Amino acid sequence: MDxxxxxxxxxxxxxxxxxxxxxxxxxAISMGVYERILHALTHLHKETKxxxxxxxxxxxxxxxxxVGLSFTMEYLFDTWPLETNLAFLGLIFGGLPGVLRRALRTxxxxxxxxxxxxxxxxxxxxxxITTALSxxxxxxxxxVVLGGGLFPSILLFLIGVMSAGTMVVxxxxxxxxxxxxxYYRPLLSAVNQTLVALILADFAPLLExxxxxxxxxxxxxxxxxxxxxxxxxxxxxxxxxxYCAVLGLMLASPIGILAGLPGSCFTAGAMAVxxxxxxxxxxxxxxxxxx
Numbered sequence: 001m002d003x004x005x006x007x008x009x010x011x012x013x014x015x016x017x018x019x020x021x022x023x024x025x026x027x028a029i030s031m032g033v034y035e036r037i038l039h040a041l042t043h044l045h046k047e048t049k050x051x052x053x054x055x056x057x058x059x060x061x062x063x064x065x066x067v068g069l070s071f072t073m074e075y076l077f078d079t080w081p082l083e084t085n086l087a088f089l090g091l092i093f094g095g096l097p098g099v100l101r102r103a104l105r106t107x108x109x110x111x112x113x114x115x116x117x118x119x120x121x122x123x124x125x126x127x128x129i130t131t132a133l134s135x136x137x138x139x140x141x142x143x144v145v146l147g148g149g150l151f152p153s154i155l156l157f158l159i160g161v162m163s164a165g166t167m168v169v170x171x172x173x174x175x176x177x178x179x180x181x182x183y184y185r186p187l188l189s190a191v192n193q194t195l196v197a198l199i200l201a202d203f204a205p206l207l208e209x210x211x212x213x214x215x216x217x218x219x220x221x222x223x224x225x226x227x228x229x230x231x232x233x234x235x236x237x238x239x240x241x242x243y244c245a246v247l248g249l250m251l252a253s254p255i256g257i258l259a260g261l262p263g264s265c266f267t268a269g270a271m272a273v274x275x276x277x278x279x280x281x282x283x284x285x286x287x288x289x290x291x
Contacts, residue, residue, distance in 0.1 A: 003057055009033055010061020012091060017167050018066055025170035026253065027088075029246055030095025030285055033058070034170070035235055041228040067195065082265040085257050086274035087281040092253050094285025099250065103243035112240035119244045126248030131255050146186045146212055153215040159183055160219020161226070168227040170246050187216065 009031050017024035028034040040047075040054040076084045103119070113119070146152070163178065178184035190209050197206035234242045 006033070006057035007061040007064070010058040011065040012061075013058070014062030014065025016065075016088065016091075017062070024167050026246070026250055027091055027095075029099060029170055030092050030250070032095065032098050035232075038168075038228045038232045038235070041224060042232050044225075080270070080273075081261055082258075082270045083274040083277050085261065087277040089254055089257055090278035090281030090283075091285050092250055093278075094282040096247070096250060099243055099247055103240055103247060106240065109236065110239050112238045112242075119241055122241045122244040123248045126245040127252050128248075130249050130252035144183055144186055146190055148212065156213075156215040157219040157222075160216040161223035162219075163216075164220045164223025165227045168224060168231055170249050187213075 009028075012031070013024045013028050016027045025034065028037060036054060037058060040051040044051045044055075106114075146156070159178075178187065190213055193205060194209040194213065197203070197209065
């Protein structure tokens with residue numbers, strides 16, 4: 001049961017990472033697996049076997065969520081946008097009690113300031129900044145054309161590092177940022193073409209797209225390690241104030257997730273079904289946290 005629940009959590013995190021406005025890092029915190037994944041990532045070279053054992057079900061679920069559910073989630077967001085968004089809010093809010101407990105817990109190695117004013121400042125600062133960023137209506141950038149060469153490869157590597165950071169740092173939607181700079185659809189198209197070529201054993205486009213995506217994939221790996229190291233340091237040395245900041249991110253998430261929806265979505269029927277989806281998803285997180 002533990003192994004299955006870890007795969008399910010991975011599927012939810014993977015699905016969240018491909019949806020605009022939803023943060024996979026925040027969802028991982030909500031389900032109580034964030035620090036465990038961080039520790040496995042940063043100790044992969046020291047505790048290789050143990051770390052791989054921890055990471056494998058989550059990686060399996062994340063890949064399944066990204067590859068298997070991307071088209072399904074796109075359909076759900078197009079057909080039932082309010083209901084689907086409220087379901088993801090339920091996934092996030094289900095983890096609030098666990099995060100609050102961690103924010104109130106004092107550890108022997110925690111160097112967070114003990115003053116309530118400092119903890120409140122971290123909470124309100126992230127709440128205000130995340131809310132402000134969510135309300136800024138940034139237009140999507142014009143899609144770029146992916147190409148080879150030294151400069152485009154370096155740029156793709158840096159974008160890979162940035163994308164990994166948005167997946168690791170809670171509260172940031174990497175998909176939204178990629179859409180704004182014009183890289184989301186070209187990268188998604190290149191990944192889809194690679195998968196199709198792999199399934200059909202068509203080696204020419206597989207090699208072409210694989211070489212094109214290699215700098216991005218390398219940047220992802222480097223970024224995952226660097227940002228995981230940063231966040232693990234924050235959680236191990238400044239756990240209370242970091243969790244207070246995460247609470248601000250989580251409570252601001254409704255604005256980031258619901259702000260872009262048109263007013264026509266908010267009908268009585270959609271809100272009723274959405275409310276059911278919210279509480280069902282919230283209950284799922286509570287169940288997963290205790291399995």
